[in-house]
Amino acid sequence: MSDRVGTTRVSLLARVKDLRSQESWKEFVDLYGPLISRFLRKLGVVEADTADLTQEVFAIVVRRLPSFKYDPAKGRFRGWLKTVTIRRALRFFAQQRRTPLSPGGTAVLEVFLQQPDPHDQLEEMWEQEWRQRVLEAAMDQVRRQVSQPIWRTFQMTVLHGSPAQQVAEGLGMSVGQVYVNKCRVLKRLRQVVEDTDEFGTNGPKAHLPNE
Amino acid sequence: MSLGRMDRKRICPTSDVMQRVAEDAAEPQELAEVVEHLDLCRECRAQFDHMLESLYDLRGIVDAGRNALQHRTDDDTLSARLTASFPSVLVDDRQALVELGLKPEPPRDPTYLARYGPYDIMRVLGAGATGVVLLAHELALERRVALKLMRPQQRGDSDARRRFLFEARAVARLTHPNIVTIHAVGEEQRMPFIAMEFLKGGSLADLVDDEAPLEPLQAAEICHDILVALAHAHENGIIHRDVKPANVLFPDRGRPAKLADFGLARIVSADALRTQEGVISGTPSYMSPEQVAGEKDLGIRTDLFSVGVVLFELLTGALPFQGKSVWAVMQAIREVPTPDPRELRPSVPTELAEVVYRALEKEPSRRFLTAHEFAQRLHGFLDRAASGPEETTGLPSSPNRVERPAALPIYSCSYCRVSLASALSMGGSCEHCDRGICFDCWSAHGIRTCREHAGRSQTASQGASVARRCPQCNAIQTRGGRYCGVCGHRMVD
DSSP states (O other): OOSOOSTTHHHHHHHHHHTOOHHHHHHHHHHHHHHHHHHHHHTTOOHHHHHHHHHHHHHHHHHHGGGOEEOTTSOOHHHHHHHHHHHHHHHHHHHHHHSTTSOSSHHHHHHHHHSSOHHHHHHHHHHHHHHHHHHHHHHHHHHHHSOHHHHHHHIIIIISOOOHHHHHHHHTOOHHHHHHHHHHHHHHHHHHHHHHHIIIIISOOEEOTTO | OOOOHHHHHHSOOOHHHHHHHHTTOOOHHHHHHHHHHHHHOHHHHHHHHHHHHHHSOHHHHHHHHHHHHHHHHHHHHHHHHHHHTOOGGGSOHHHHHHHTTOOOBOOSSTTSSEEETTEEEEEEEEEOSSEEEEEEEETTTTEEEEEEEEOHHHHOSHHHHHHHHHHHHHHHTOOOTTBOOEEEEEEETTEEEEEEEOOTTOBHHHHHHHHOSOOHHHHHHHHHHHHHHHHHHHHTTOOOSOOOGGGEEOSSSSSOOEEOOTTGGGTSOHHHHHHTTTSTTOOOTTOOHHHHTTOSSOOTHHHHHHHHHHHHHHHHSSOSSOOSSHHHHHHHHHHSOOOOHHHHOTTSOHHHHHHHHHHTOSSGGGSOSSHHHHHHHHHHHHHHHHHOHHHHHOOOOOTTOOOOOOOOOOEEOTTTOOEESSGGGEEEEOTTTOOEEEHIIIIISOOOSOTTTTTSSHHHHHHHHHOEEOTTTOOEESSOSSBOTTTOOBOOO
16 A cells, blocks of 8 residues: 555656556556455445456556546546546446446446436545545555554544543553544544545546547 | 642643644653543543544544454465466566566667667567567657567567568558558568557547446447458458557547557467466457367458457456356357357347347347448447437436536448448548548549449549459459459459
8 A cells, every 4th residue: 555645646656657667567467356355345346346346447447548648627536536446336236237247236237227316426426435545555654654542532532432531541551542532643644635635636647538 | 849749640731732632742741640530530531532532533444454354364365376477468568578688778868768770769668478678769750659679489580570570561551540550660670660650648448447348338438449450451351350459549548449450469479378378468269169169261251240249248257258268168169159248238229139139149240340330330429429318328317417428420432332430441532522522432442433433534433443342242342353352252344
C-alpha cells in the first residue's frame, strides 16, 4: 500500500504512465485492484470471474494509459474508472444471463437488473466502496506514522469496540491516555481522508483526451 | 497554585478544551490536565465519547476495517496475480524503440524521444500483433503523424519487406473521407514504415470499453461509415481482412468513423496471432468463418462478416462468438449459430437484429452481396429512425426519456445513388442542377452531372462511358473485362 495516498495520487498515475516501473505498477494495482474486485464481489460475481474481470478492467486502463493527460478542466480518473468498471460488469451480466451457468451470485445481479435504473444504484455502490477503500488506505498510512501503542489503542477501542477501561489495563496506560491516543489517530485519519477527497473532487485531475 | 487531586476531578474542562483535545489540537498543559481528569470523571468520559461520535465517522471506520479484514485473503491473491501480470505494454518508450531494432538518433526537438528519418518520434501510441504505432512529428511539414512500424519478426527478409511496401502503396492510393489517409510509405533503417493521418479521437475499441452497448442509432451510424469505406475499397479491389473496433478511428469523439490498416492483415502470417495469444490485440473474434478456416482466397464478404461482429458488439456490448482460448473462439465462429442480439439486449430493434443475422451467415453467399447493399440496409434504418425514432429504436416510449437529436442527414450521390455519411463525402455537384456527386464518381470516374443530366455535357458523356456498372452488385468497374471486379458477375456489354 502506498504511503502517499491522497494528494500525490496523480503523480502515482504519472509514474505508472511515464516510468512504467514494476514498483509503480504494484502500487497502482494495490490501490485500485481491491476497489474493483470488491465491487464485483458485492454484485455477486464469483471469485474466478472477479479475478478475470478485474484483470480486464486493468487491461483497459493500461491500454489507455499512454494517452492520459492531466487537465484540471476535464473529467477525472476516478469517475472514468467507475464508468469502465460498471460497464464491464453490466456487459458481463448480459452474457451471464445468456448462459446462466455460474452457480450462486446470479440472484444479486437479477435483483439489480430488475431495478428501473440499475446504473444509478451501481454508481452509489461503487461510491460507497470507494469511500471505504479511501478510509482503509488512510488507516494503512496512519498505522505506519504512529507508534505501536497508539495504534493498538485505536484498534482496540474503535475497530474492536472494547471499553476504554479494559484497553487501558491491557496496554498498561491510563484511561485518559487511551482517549488521547484514540483522538490522535482519528484526527490523522480524517486529515488523510480529506486530502484524498480533495484529489477526487477538487485536486489535480487525470483525464482522457477524448472524453 | 496547585490543585489537589479531588479539585481537579471536580473542575470539569469546558467543551472548548475537550474539543481541542478531541481534535488533537490542545496545548500540552491543557492536555495533561484533561488526561488526568478523564481518568477520574465518568461524566466527562461519556461526554467525550459523544463528542467523538459527532466529530468523526466512527461507523464508516469500523465498516472499512471489517471490509478490509473480510476481503484480505482474496485481495492478496488477486494482487499477486495482477502484479505478476505486469503488462508488456508498459515498457519504457525508449526501450520499445530499441526492441524494434531502431537505432535512435537524437531528435531535433529534445522533448521528443528519437529521430527516425524525416520524423521526430514523440511517444508510443500502441502496440499490436502486427507492429508498433508511434506518434511522430513530421519535420518538413510540421504535422503530427501516426507512424506504423512492423515488429522485427514480421519484417522477415527483403522479399517480405518488398511485399509489405507493395501492399501499403496499393492501400495508400485509396482516398476516401471514411478511410484513414496514408501520408507516406517507405523504408528507413531497413525498416518499412507507414505514416498515417493522426486521429486524436481514439478508436472504436475505446468507445466500446467506455460506452458499449451503444444506442442502436449510433451503432448503425458507425457501421454505416465503415461500410461506405469498405465499398470504396472493394471497388478498388482491396479487401480489408481485419475490420475490428481497434481499426476504426475518430477525428474527434464521434463521427465520422474512419477505417485504418487496410489489407495489412495479409502481410502478417497467421503465426503472429498464434504466438501472440493472450495479447489484447491478437484477437480472432472478428474473423469470418472462411478466414478462420485458413482459406487463401478471401472474397469481399469476409469484411462484411467482420462488420456484422462489430455491429453485434456495439448493439449488445458482447461478442457473438466467445471462447476461453483463441482456438475456442475460432471454433465458435465456424460452428456456433449466431445468437439473437435481442436476447442480450431486448431494446435492439428487430430490423437491426435481422441485419446482424444476414451479415453473420456462415456461408459467404448468404450474406449481403456487397458493402454497398449492407450500407443501404443501415441507411434505410437510419432514415426511418430519423422520421420516427420511437418505432425503430424499439425502446418503450417513456416520459422521462430524453429525446435524441435527429439523425445526421444522409446524402446520396445523384449519379450512382450510393449513400454517403455526410456532405464531406461529396466530390462535387452536377453542372446543371447542383445535386451532389460522390467522391468516387467525381474523382475516379470524372462524372460531373447527375443521372438525369447525364449526356448533356461533353465531360459527362465521357465519364459515363468509363463508368460501367455491374448489373448484379451495381459496383463501378475500375478495369475493363468481362466479369465484375467485385462480385464476379458477368458484365453486359
